[in-house]
Amino acid sequence: MLNNTKTAYSLLNASKYLFYGLDKIISKNIFCAQTSHFYDSHGTFFGISSGDVNYPIEDSDVAALSKLILPIEDRRFFSHKGIDVKAIFRAVAKNIRARKIIQGGSTITQQVVRNTIIPYDKSLMRKIIEGILALALEKKYSKQEILKLYFSHVYMGNGIRGFAAASKLICRKRLSEADDLDKCGLIGLVRLPSLTHPENYTNAFFRRRSFINQHLKKNGINIPETQERTVNPIKINRFKKPRFTNIVQHIVSNNKKLEYKEISKVYFTIDRSIQSVVDSVLRETSFEQNVKMVAGVLLENRTSDILAESAWCHGGKESEYSPSYFGRIQPGSTFKPFALLSGLEQGFDLNSTFESAPFRSAV
Helix, strand or coil, rough: CCCCCHHHHHHHHHHHHHHHHHHHHHHHHHHCCCEEEEECCCCCCECCCCCCCCCCCCCCHHHHHHHHHHHHHHHCCCCCCCCCCHHHHHHHHHHHHEEECCCCCCHHHHHHHHHHCCCCCHHHHHHHHHHHHHHHHHHHHHHHHHHHHHHHCCEEEEEEEEEHHHHHHHHHHCCCCCHHHHHHHHHHHCCCHHHHCCCCCCHHHHHHHHHHHHHHHHHCCCCCCCCCCCCCCCCCCCCCCCHHHHHHHHHHHHHCCCHHHHEEEEECCCCHHHHHHHHHHHHHCCCCCCCCCEEEEEEECCCCCCCCCCCCCCCCCCCCCCCCCCCCCCHHHHHHHHHHHHHHCCCCCCCCCCCCCCCCCCC
């Protein structure tokens, strides 16, 4: 029996991937690791395309990271087929002796599944589904591709996914520029990202880095740790903008020359200050009893540029629907006030009448 909604969702989601095939769905949703940054008409940052910051990892960085992380996370990665039975029994034995969960037996392939395909929960059903999908993933993709997926999507804490983003935001350098000691610090985030991220837990971050370094020394990898290091992570504003993300994705899907994973910056004609006012007004309106959804678009009269667009569902929930791009709504009587204002400026009053006859139709 399924005991909770998360497990039910896991089963449903897994069934979808197995039924439709991993080929099409995974290549579309997983290999595309790229956070696009959105800027307004003044070049001011106003949001990102996803909830977490994520950048694709270079192929050249995969090998360098692999030699450091495999002794920590999955020593038999190149010999198992998605599930490491020995690791599972070893973890079970240690957990029984400790009378609590102190070690897991998940392979890197299973972690890829957990980070990309199905939501995490501690149910037995989800663990079974995770194993099945890990086996399927190993049949579809090479070990190098799976490692690349792992390094691109593993959660690193504080809204960061993948080693490329973690290196930029924590070490303030590209992953290719980070040395092995920097990488030890990043690897230390994988197990307990919420409790070791240096933005909140600096001492824990360095302790974890030293632990990783000592573990690697036992495996014959000697990384000097004599130089004092400081860490000054970049704080990120996670303004997720799904409405604008949908626009970009739709444009890319209809243009064969564009790939979403290659788009890092998108500039809109939106004016952020005007947008915030429109959002505030429409959000307040959405709380009215008779309103199911309220939307608005503000245009620049001379250029027709969209300065602001917004859509809100009842109760103050921002909608992913774009009224300007997907709306296709007839303007209707919107232009009447403009015609009236133009007439008043030319000296006509509200009582003026105009004869439109004679009218002839070719039909």
